[in-house]
Each structure stands twice: as C-alpha cells, then as structure tokens.
C-alpha cells in the first residue's frame with residue numbers, strides 16, 4: 001500500500017486549491033519557512049505537484065493547503081500581511097495569467113508560465129514579502145536583471 005497522503009485534498013480527484021501567489025513561492029522555496037511544520041507541509045505539496053505535473057490546480061485568493069500549516073493562519077486568515085495586501089498578491093498573479101479567481105489549469109502550465117516572468121513582474125507581485133533574500137526565484141530574477 002502507498003504512503004497515505006498527509007495533506008487534505010492531496011490524492012483526491014478534485015483540483016487542489018492553491019492561492020495564486022504560492023505558484024511563485026513554491027518555485028523559490030529552498031527549505032526556509034515560518035516553522036518546521038510549515039516547511040514539511042510545503043515540501044510535501046511541492047513534491048506532490050512535481051510528481052503530478054498534469055494534475056489540475058484551482059487558483060484562489062484565500063488561505064490554501066500551504067497556509068493550513070502556517071503559524072500565521074488565524075481564524076482562516078493570514079495575520080502576517082494585511083488582508084488586502086496578501087489578497088492583492090494573489091489577484092495580481094491571476095490577472096497576469098489572464099485568468100479569473102477559481103480558474104482550473106494544469107500544474108505544469110501554471111508553474112512554467114510564472115517561471116518566465118521577470119523581476120519587474122515579481123516586484124509587482126511580491127510587494128512587502130519578507131523572504132526576498134531567501135527566495136530562489138526572486139534572487140534568480142534579480143540577478144538576471146543585472
């Protein structure tokens with residue numbers, strides 16, 4: 001018998017809900033995070049998506065399975081960034097992808113599209129994020145700009 005999925009939603013036939021700006025964060029992750037639980041959970045989500053590139057994601061602008069293990073999730077809302085700011089990050093990603101909230105698209109397509117963005121796109125989306133120094137995606141785009 002295979003390993004039981006730990007994260008709710010993973011392994012079901014429904015599209016996994018991901019808050020849109022996490023498409024970027026997942027590609028910048030190099031092991032840092034808000035807590036050990038958060039890191040483990042994020043690693044598991046990333047591994048799952050890498051193993052299932054043709055599965056579908058539903059883009060949302062609210063708490064997702066990554067937020068579920070974050071110490072900053074309070075009553076279903078993010079307490080680290082202001083509600084308009086964090087939602088704005090998701091909405092900007094969705095707008096740049098020319099999609100709408102709730103759109104369902106293949107994992108591989110979404111990840112490869114945002115990977116093509118340049119530092120100006122990232123600056124626009126990432127706003128006040130405090131992980132820019134540790135984010136591989138942000139740093140790589142910054143270096144490409146020099």
Ligand code: SF4
Pocket residue numbers: 021024025026028122125126129130131132135137138
């Ligand atoms: S800089 Fe922050 S918001 Fe932007 S991709 Fe990296 S971790 Fe995500």
Ligand code: SF4
Pocket residue numbers: 063064066067070071072073077078079080081086
């Ligand atoms: S900081 Fe906020 S948006 Fe980011 S993972 Fe935690 S709860 Fe979710």
